[in-house]
Amino acid sequence: AQTVTQSQPEMSVQEAETVTLSCTYDTSENNYYLFWYKQPPSRQMILVIRQEAYKQQNATENRFSVNFQKAAKSFSLKISDSQLGDTAMYFCAFMNRDDKIIFGKGTRLHILP
Amino acid sequence: NAGVTQTPKFRILKIGQSMTLQCTQDMNHNYMYWYRQDPGMGLKLIYYSVGAGITDKGEVPNGYNVSRSTTEDFPLRLELAAPSQTSVYFCASSYSIRGNQPQHFGDGTRLSIL
Numbered sequence: 001a002q003t004v005t006q007s008q009p010e011m012s013v014q015e016a017e018t019v020t021l022s023c024t025y026d027t028s029e030n031n032y033y034l035f036w037y038k039q040p041p042s043r044q045m046i047l048v049i050r051q052e053a054y055k056q057q058n059a060t061e062n063r064f065s066v067n068f069q070k071a072a073k074s075f076s077l078k079i080s081d082s083q084l085g086d087t088a089m090y091f092c093a094f095m096n097r098d099d100k101i102i103f104g105k106g107t108r109l110h111i112l113p
Numbered sequence: 114n115a116g117v118t119q120t121p122k123f124r125i126l127k128i129g130q131s132m133t134l135q136c137t138q139d140m141n142h143n144y145m146y147w148y149r150q151d152p153g154m155g156l157k158l159i160y161y162s163v164g165a166g167i168t169d170k171g172e173v174p175n176g177y178n179v180s181r182s183t184t185e186d187f188p189l190r191l192e193l194a195a196p197s198q199t200s201v202y203f204c205a206s207s208y209s210i211r212g213n214q215p216q217h218f219g220d221g222t223r224l225s226i227l
Contacts, residue, residue, distance in 0.1 A: 004155070043201065045203060045205070045216075045218035091155050100158055100161075100171060101156075101216070102172075103155030103157070104155050105153065106155055
């Protein structure tokens with residue numbers, strides 16, 4: 001079965017620091033998509049960043065970047081210059097060849113002033 | 114832009130009651146999805162639809178039904194509410210089902226079964 005594991009249930013960092021959220025996944029597929037979603041207290045699900053497995057270059061979106069290690073099946077999210085508005089639950093997700101998305105259990109991130 | 118609209122935002126049901134969670138999108142997206150999010154967990158796919166008249170089961174479809182009579186609407190029906198269905202329900206839509214098109218989510222419906 002395909003699984004997504006986020007080993008850090010909760011993290012706290014000071015504002016302006018850099019933080020890395022871990023994610024590993026298990027699949028036998030070769031082509032797939034990986035995502036990080038942010039869920040603030042408002043409960044909205046917001047796509048933060050997306051990575052296509054056949055692309056070796058790590059995706060970046062402003063202060064957000066990923067470290068995609070395909071062989072290790074690892075997909076960590078780095079948030080640089082963290083801001084108070086980054087406080088949220090972060091979900092790592094995997095889209096399989098059946099086009100269904102599998103979510104991890106999430107990491108609750110607190111940005112401290 | 115309305116995006117994906119879910120109603121109601123909150124609802125309390127008694128065991129055995131039925132209800133329909135409404136979802137509508139105004140982006141002309143072909144693909145729509147229903148997820149549930151249990152406390153401390155990620156989202157799990159209940160049902161999805163690739164277009165009007167076409168629906169398919171996701172990971173946790175038992176106890177739910179869907180229909181897709183129009184491109185805009187994708188209601189989720191609970192026939193006999195059970196305490197295990199207490200959850201937050203999210204509807205989402207996307208232009209295509211491939212990962213290069215992002216899913217747009219509604220604000221969620223918090224449902225409690227007592």
